[in-house]
Each structure stands twice: as C-alpha cells, then as structure tokens.
Amino acid sequence: MLQGQKKKNLRSSEWKASVVPEKDAPKEAEEKKADNEVETLRQNLRPLTNTVVYTPSRKKKLEVVPILRYLDEKLEKYARPSDVVSYVDLVRNKMRTKMVASTATAKQRSVAEDQLGELEAKLLELEERNRQLAEQTNKALTEKVKRCLRYFVIWQIETQKWLKLRDLERQVTAMITCSVGGQRQLARK
Numbered sequence: 001m002l003q004g005q006k007k008k009n010l011r012s013s014e015w016k017a018s019v020v021p022e023k024d025a026p027k028e029a030e031e032k033k034a035d036n037e038v039e040t041l042r043q044n045l046r047p048l049t050n051t052v053v054y055t056p057s058r059k060k061k062l063e064v065v066p067i068l069r070y071l072d073e074k075l076e077k078y079a080r081p082s083d084v085v086s087y088v089d090l091v092r093n094k095m096r097t098k099m100v101a102s103t104a105t106a107k108q109r110s111v112a113e114d115q116l117g118e119l120e121a122k123l124l125e126l127e128e129r130n131r132q133l134a135e136q137t138n139k140a141l142t143e144k145v146k147r148c149l150r151y152f153v154i155w156q157i158e159t160q161k162w163l164k165l166r167d168l169e170r171q172v173t174a175m176i177t178c179s180v181g182g183q184r185q186l187a188r189k
Helices: 002-007 022-045 064-078 087-188
Strands: 052-054 060-062
Touching: none
Parallel strands: none
Antiparallel strands: 052 060
C-alpha cells in the first residue's frame, strides 16, 4: 500500500484516508470524530495551515509548532512587553529572592538570638542585684523600726516617770502647805 502511493508520487500531506473494513468501523468513526473536533477547535482558535500530518499508518498527528506559535501570539497580545519573561527565569528569580530573604532572615535571627542571650544574662544579673538590695533595704528598715520602737518605749517610760514625779511633787507641796498651815494654827492657839 505504501509502495503504491510512492509510485503515484504523492506526498504524505496529500494522502487520503482509505475505506476501512466493517470490523474497524466504530474505531475509525471515533477517530474521525476526534479529528473533526480537534480541527474545529483549531479553526476556532486560529486558522492554521497544515496543522494535520498524515503518517504512513494513516493516522493524524497534531503538529506542535503551530500551537506554540498560537500561544506565543496570545502571550504577546495579553502580556505587557516588559513582563515577557520565561517561566524558568521567573522561578529562578523567585528562588533567588527566597534564598536571599532566608539568609538575611537567618542572619537577623542569629543576631537577635545573640542579643537575647546577652540581655537575659544581664537581666539575671540585675534581678540578683535587685534581690540583694531589697534584702539590705529590708534589714536596714527593720533595724530602724526596732530602734524607733525602742526609743518610743523609752520616751513613754520617761514621760510616765516625769508625770509621776510631777504628781508626787504636787502632793508633797500640798502636804507641806497643809502641815505649815496646821503648825501656824497650833502656834496661834
């Protein structure tokens, strides 16, 4: 069959589909239906020439090149000229950006962790110093309160003694006054 077409000097793009025996009719009908759908879709997208290639086994194959051309045209139509960059470049740039950001973040984190360690050590030192000063202050205040209480008690005792002494002095003065007055009366009689 292939030799017969070579004899007629037909190119593969000019080959025609032959009649298929009845046992393969459903398969052939499905293939034709699928091919018609592909052809219709391709024609709706863009009128392409030579988009179907016939192989020696009489099956159609889609050409990839026209589809790529179509996609390139759509890319040019919808993408701004400055945005036309290959996907690989976009991914590469994104990965580079992530790497730079992650290294910068890692450096910042290590610096922050170092500072945190230093500040925690300083905080512990200051808390210990604060505790010591609080203890010293408590001791000093306790001593002052005790001393003040002692002086207050001594002052109260002295005040009581002074009041008692004053009271006794009044009583003595009254007794002396009474006894002097009594002696005068006795002396007059």
